[in-house]
Amino acid sequence: xxxxxxxxxxxxxxxxxxxxxxxxxxxxxxxxxxxxxxxxxxxxxxxxxxxxxxxxxxxxxxxxxxxxxxxxxxxxxxxxxxxxxxxxxxxxxxxxxxxxxxxxxxxxxxxxxxxxxxxxxxxxxxxxxxxxxxxxxxxxxxxxxxxxxxxxxxxxxxxxxxxxxxxxxxxxxxxxxxxxxxxxxxxxxxxxxxxxxxxxxxxxxxxxxxxxxxxxxxxxxxxxxxxxxxxxxxxxxxxxxxxxxxxxxxxxxxxxxxxxxxxxxxxxxxxxxxxxxxxxxxxxxxxxxxxxxxxx
Amino acid sequence: xxxxxxxxxxxxxxxxxxxxxxxxxxxxxxxxxxxxxxxxxxxxxxxxxxxxxxxxxxxxxxxxxxxxxxxxxxxxxxxxxxxxxxxxxxxxxxxxxxxxxxxxxxxxxxxxxxxxxxxxxxxxxxxxxxxxxxxxxxxxxxxxxxxxxxxxxxxxxxxxxxxxxxxxxxxxxxxxxxxxxxxxxxxxxxxxxxxxxxxxxxxxxxxxxxxxxxxxxxxxxxxxxxxxxxxxxxxxxxxxxxxxxxxxxxxxxxxxxxxxxxxxxxxxxxxxxxxxxxxxxxxxxxxxxxxxxxxxxxxxxxxxxxxxxxxxxxxxxxxxxxxxxxxxxxxxxxxxxxxxxxxxxxxxxxxxxxxxxxxxxxxxxxxxxxxxxxxxxxxxxxxxxxxxxxxxxxxxxxxxxxxxxxxxxxxxxxxxxxxxxxxxxxxxxxxxxxxxxxxxxxxxxxxxxxxxxxxxxxxxxxxxxxxxxxxxxxxxxxxxxxxxxxxxxxxxxxxxxxxxxxxxxxxxxxxxxxxxxxxxxxxxxxxxxxxxxxxxxxxxxxxxxxxxxxxxx
Numbered sequence: 001x002x003x004x005x006x007x008x009x010x011x012x013x014x015x016x017x018x019x020x021x022x023x024x025x026x027x028x029x030x031x032x033x034x035x036x037x038x039x040x041x042x043x044x045x046x047x048x049x050x051x052x053x054x055x056x057x058x059x060x061x062x063x064x065x066x067x068x069x070x071x072x073x074x075x076x077x078x079x080x081x082x083x084x085x086x087x088x089x090x091x092x093x094x095x096x097x098x099x100x101x102x103x104x105x106x107x108x109x110x111x112x113x114x115x116x117x118x119x120x121x122x123x124x125x126x127x128x129x130x131x132x133x134x135x136x137x138x139x140x141x142x143x144x145x146x147x148x149x150x151x152x153x154x155x156x157x158x159x160x161x162x163x164x165x166x167x168x169x170x171x172x173x174x175x176x177x178x179x180x181x182x183x184x185x186x187x188x189x190x191x192x193x194x195x196x197x198x199x200x201x202x203x204x205x206x207x208x209x210x211x212x213x214x215x216x217x218x219x220x221x222x223x224x225x226x227x228x229x230x231x232x233x234x235x236x237x238x239x240x241x242x243x244x245x246x247x248x249x250x251x252x253x254x255x256x257x258x259x260x261x262x263x264x265x266x267x268x269x270x271x272x273x274x275x276x277x278x279x280x281x282x283x284x285x286x287x288x289x290x291x292x293x294x295x296x
Numbered sequence: 297x298x299x300x301x302x303x304x305x306x307x308x309x310x311x312x313x314x315x316x317x318x319x320x321x322x323x324x325x326x327x328x329x330x331x332x333x334x335x336x337x338x339x340x341x342x343x344x345x346x347x348x349x350x351x352x353x354x355x356x357x358x359x360x361x362x363x364x365x366x367x368x369x370x371x372x373x374x375x376x377x378x379x380x381x382x383x384x385x386x387x388x389x390x391x392x393x394x395x396x397x398x399x400x401x402x403x404x405x406x407x408x409x410x411x412x413x414x415x416x417x418x419x420x421x422x423x424x425x426x427x428x429x430x431x432x433x434x435x436x437x438x439x440x441x442x443x444x445x446x447x448x449x450x451x452x453x454x455x456x457x458x459x460x461x462x463x464x465x466x467x468x469x470x471x472x473x474x475x476x477x478x479x480x481x482x483x484x485x486x487x488x489x490x491x492x493x494x495x496x497x498x499x500x501x502x503x504x505x506x507x508x509x510x511x512x513x514x515x516x517x518x519x520x521x522x523x524x525x526x527x528x529x530x531x532x533x534x535x536x537x538x539x540x541x542x543x544x545x546x547x548x549x550x551x552x553x554x555x556x557x558x559x560x561x562x563x564x565x566x567x568x569x570x571x572x573x574x575x576x577x578x579x580x581x582x583x584x585x586x587x588x589x590x591x592x593x594x595x596x597x598x599x600x601x602x603x604x605x606x607x608x609x610x611x612x613x614x615x616x617x618x619x620x621x622x623x624x625x626x627x628x629x630x631x632x633x634x635x636x637x638x639x640x641x642x643x644x645x646x647x648x649x650x651x652x653x654x655x656x657x658x659x660x661x662x663x664x665x666x667x668x669x670x671x672x673x674x675x676x677x678x679x680x681x682x683x684x685x686x687x688x689x690x691x692x693x694x695x696x697x698x699x700x701x702x703x704x705x706x707x708x709x710x711x712x713x714x715x716x717x718x719x720x721x722x723x724x725x726x727x728x729x730x731x732x733x734x735x736x737x738x739x740x741x742x743x744x745x746x747x748x749x750x751x752x753x754x755x756x757x758x759x760x761x762x763x764x765x766x767x768x769x770x771x772x773x774x775x776x777x778x779x780x781x782x783x784x785x786x787x788x789x790x791x792x793x794x795x796x797x798x799x800x801x802x803x804x805x806x807x808x809x810x811x812x813x814x815x816x817x818x819x820x821x822x823x824x825x826x827x828x829x830x831x832x833x834x835x836x837x838x839x840x841x842x843x844x845x846x847x848x849x
């Protein structure tokens with residue numbers, strides 16, 4: 001199995017409303033893949049298709065080497081699914097919910113579960129219905145991790161959580177994935193957390209996967225460049241985004257940065273240039289607002 | 297977990313979730329049998345037969361059954377793309393298995409217990425086969441209920457679709473037809489709907505259309521993995537319901553019926569003595585068929601008396617089938633489709649005079665069995681040509697069931713006199729003798745089983761006849777002619793109650809003459825009530841023919 005997830009020309013629609021179109025996605029074992037995009041871009045739908053909860057209209061999709069439409073119960077011993085909309089049996093206490101879930105997994109690790117419990121500090125004697133949103137998410141994550149899944153599918157795991165809860169979740173995830181070489185695919189709007197966690201970034205817009213690239217590569221080729229020249233803003237290349245005049249010249253975002261490219265630009269403009277690395281947030285913002293990804 | 301344990305594990309979870317409601321349901325299941333016989337009978341016999349506390353308990357029981365069933369489905373809702381178990385290593389077969397075991401153990405069993413408890417405490421006779429068939433019958437009804445609930449759940453989920461597309465409207469109509477067909481399946485009047493192949497085909501076509509539409513709708517709108525289980529349940533439920541409605545219990549009931557089959561022919565020598573003759577009526581020309589019309593249905597009266605000979609007490613006849621065909625001069629034929637051979641003066645299939653004779657009286661018997669009102673109806677009347685009005689011929693066949701009356705028991709006419717037979721118990725209550733009348737209430741309590749063919753005749757009418765008599769005075773009360781009778785029926789908490797108030801003001805002497813004096817109070821001292829039933833002796837088909845008849849004068 002070369003990839004834990006592999007889709008080919010994947011399309012999906014709710015009735016006549018197209019949601020996903022021509023998605024070709026591969027996720028390597030052990031990677032932390034972040035799905036980014038606007039609200040309604042199709043991230044949750046894609047995760048549900050990968051989990052076999054929705055059936056694609058066209059194309060193929062494989063999860064852990066099996067057609068995701070034909071995932072069997074035993075496949076779920078290797079897949080953890082976390083979604084903020086996933087209901088829990090909230091009439092049980094936390095302790096009872098774990099006790100109910102434990103026998104479903106032959107690979108459940110009690111010691112690891114205890115370790116997670118200590119880390120997440122969940123109130124086990126309370127009914128789940130009394131849990132806060134953060135506590136519910138932590139419980140959902142615990143139930144999806146305690147059996148050492150090979151693949152974790154996380155849908156907006158940090159949505160609406162406070163700083164502390166986020167930190168607890170992230171440290172748990174980082175520790176587990178570092179030690180266990182799990183593969184994680186997660187959808188999130190929380191770009192600061194994505195930047196800390198993700199190895200690979202996938203950007204979905206208008207139902208299409210526009211970018212699927214390692215974070216390091218993405219951050220390596222995106223730079224903000226300021227050119228200190230009072231001349232007119234020159235005709236820009238297709239690799240330059242958001243060109244604008246600034247106080248002492250003009251600036252743009254270069255999407256194909258390299259030291260050679262920096263030298264080329266310096267010679268081309270004949271002026272001093274200043275190169276600044278970009279945070280993931282700025283990269284995504286640039287992609288969504290500039291010409292590469294149409295923005296309405 | 298081994299292979300069977302996921303079902304058990306999920307079952308325990310559902311049990312825990314519903315334990316409060318289940319405890320209440322089981323409490324009511326145990327309470328109802330004690331409540332029903334104590335409160336069901338209103339001594340006045342003229343108002344509601346149901347006590348409010350019983351209505352509350354029985355209604356609460358039904359409500360809880362529905363509530364628990366819906367809650368157990370909603371807990372892991374089929375058709376919903378993400379529920380707790382949808383992303384766990386649990387097959388939908390295990391989820392479905394858990395739900396079925398739950399419904400069987402915790403919903404069907406309490407209904408069964410409540411029904412058997414009610415039957416036992418009401419002292420209605422139930423044999424071991426009845427107990428088993430009762431469980432099967434409750435399971436069938438529960439299966440149909442489950443199918444309806446799932447269909448309803450799918451319907452609710454499909455509401456947006458219903459209001460947004462043509463397909464939705466079609467779906468709505470089909471769901472309604474499914475619920476209707478399921479309702480019909482458990483209606484005692486069903487055989488009227490499904491007695492023809494055409495109707496059965498209509499059911500099948502509707503069913504297939506429904507399944508295809510739901511499948512298409514689900515694929516178009518809800519392309520979810522978890523849409524499969526409810527579809528499987530729905531299709532299975534519909535198929536099950538259709539089989540039930542079209543064939544199964546009604547055919548099956550023949551094998552479990554208490555009554556012997558009436559298909560066999562009447563044996564000799566009884567058969568050899570039976571004669572059917574048509575004789576003209578006095579003052580009427582018997583050579584013409586009197587025509588009439590009712591709501592577009594043309595019918596013909598036969599102006600002959602039909603006389604049956606050779607069926608002497610304790611035997612009597614009941615009309616089982618009727619066929620007639622008029623052949624017109626042009627060769628065209630009119631088939632009868634309805635035979636109106638009403639049995640005048642016959643109560644419960646037994647002639648009152650027959651009862652009196654069997655009780656030791658010597659009544660004046662009416663002339664041999666005689667009728668003149670059978671009809672030859674033409675549902676699609678076509679105008680008759682003038683040349684067809686004369687010279688037609690009539691051929692027909694009467695099929696009669698010959699039955700033998702049996703005196704079951706004679707008891708003093710006292711409150712509490714009771715007789716039990718075949719899932720029924722008959723009791724006499726509120727016996728009152730005044731200077732002007734004798735009155736009593738006659739109560740039939742019964743627990744009918746559809747699988748034993750009880751649906752068509754239960755309660756007072758059908759299998760039992762009674763005669764009130766005073767042998768020391770040589771008198772009896774003729775329920776056919778001078779009794780005031782009022783009936784009241786109700787189906788209450790697993791069994792039926794039929795209350796009949798009877799009142800008599802005049803007695804009849806041994807020769808069938810009505811006394812001119814009110815019934816004396818001392819009539820009560822030796823008054824008795826006799827219970828009669830009858831058994832089938834087989835059928836006999838008797839042809840008849842009129843070689844020349846006119847249709848109009």
